[in-house]
Amino acid sequence: MRTDARENRERILEVARAALGTEPAPTMAAVARAAGVGQGTLYRHFPTWQDLVLEVHRADIADLVAAAPRLLEQLPPIAALAEWLGRLADYGRLKKGLSDAMHTAMRDRLAGEGGHPVTEPIDLLVNAGRADGSIRPDVSGEDVFLLVGFLWRLDLTPDRDERSARLLRIVLDGLRADR
Amino acid sequence: MRTDARENRERILEVARAALGTEPAPTMAAVARAAGVGQGTLYRHFPTWQDLVLEVHRADIADLVAAAPRLLEQLPPIAALAEWLGRLADYGRLKKGLSDAMHTAMRDRLAGEGGHPVTEPIDLLVNAGRADGSIRPDVSGEDVFLLVGFLWRLDLTPDRDERSARLLRIVLDGLRADR
DNA sequence: ACCTGAACACCGTTCAAGT
DNA sequence: ACCTGAACACCGTTCAAGT
Secondary structure, three states: OOHHHHHHHHHHHHHHHHHHHHOOOOOHHHHHHHHOOOHHHHHHHOOOHHHHHHHHOHHHHHHHHHHHHHHHHHOOHHHHHHHHHHHHHHHHHHOOOHHHHHHHHHHHHHHOOOOOOOHHHHHHHHHHHHHOOOEOOOOOHHHHHHHHHHHHHOOOOOOHHHHHHHHHHHHHHHHEOOO | OOHHHHHHHHHHHHHHHHHHHHOOOOOHHHHHHHHOOOHHHHHHHOOOHHHHHHHHOHHHHHHHHHHHHHHHHHOOHHHHHHHHHHHHHHHHHHOOOHHHHHHHHHHHHHHOOOOOOOHHHHHHHHHHHHHOOOEOOOOOHHHHHHHHHHHHHOOOOOOHHHHHHHHHHHHHHHHEOOO
């Protein structure tokens, strides 16, 4: 990669990170303008808006993914899942723009057959719970990702934090095998 | 209302109903074109796309809303809620275009303070369940509407019917008070 | 009153022309 | 090799001009 290309890429990510802190869905044109590059340059580096948003949060997503196996060593599966989903909620709360990217990514995932990085840790935790009998056997990680989809729609509510915690508890209770 | 105005309104609804059977989100311009009216006429009758979609399904939504109190006479609250949500799922399955309208309606509802017609019957059923102790007390009808949001994202999956039924069972188990 | 359709202000995306 | 920015094909919405 040429030096100017790398610099442009970095500046685009910097600007996009700042923009996503302010508004949930900045336009591609606005990002290009703020970064001082042509539209074509932005599209060369990030073919879609989703690619851009996911790359902005790449490091944080990696942290989140890496946390799952560590939680599983310290807690029983269902408690680990509860803790992990809580972190996912906190994360979605901080990074406003990611919500829609997650949503559309999941939609595409359901349509096609590609994997989404955020489904992997959920699969890991859910499978552990199924293995030790604490989580009902007829549920997949993808199912859980669908069930917690409300997290991406709580942006605007005033009681967001309390509510997301409460709704997560309801989903987790529904996932338990002991009925 | 003048005769030509009424005729235009009817033709718009007819065309929109047909379009929604084919594609999930026809554009306003396409509907106007197919109905043979100007853009302004379409906007006069239906200020937003959401208004148009909800009006197309008005009669069906009314049926759905009316079913809630009847179910409550015949079944215990939580069984009535299960049955009603099942019908909502069937309904969402048949009327593709309504999904997004529901979604955005709910989003706006959360932002503003207006009520959505579909939240009313859920409120009715949930409150009945809270009253007789079968549903946990810390949950609202709006919460349940958020929890079943996955229904609007199952359009494209092959195992949609089985899956929506399974996920609904999980949510309902989570809503029970007996833990 | 009501309708028309051109016009406005956007959007994502592409691509010929430059460096 | 990479970048620029004009251009294309859209979109929802408005509004002056007609009937």
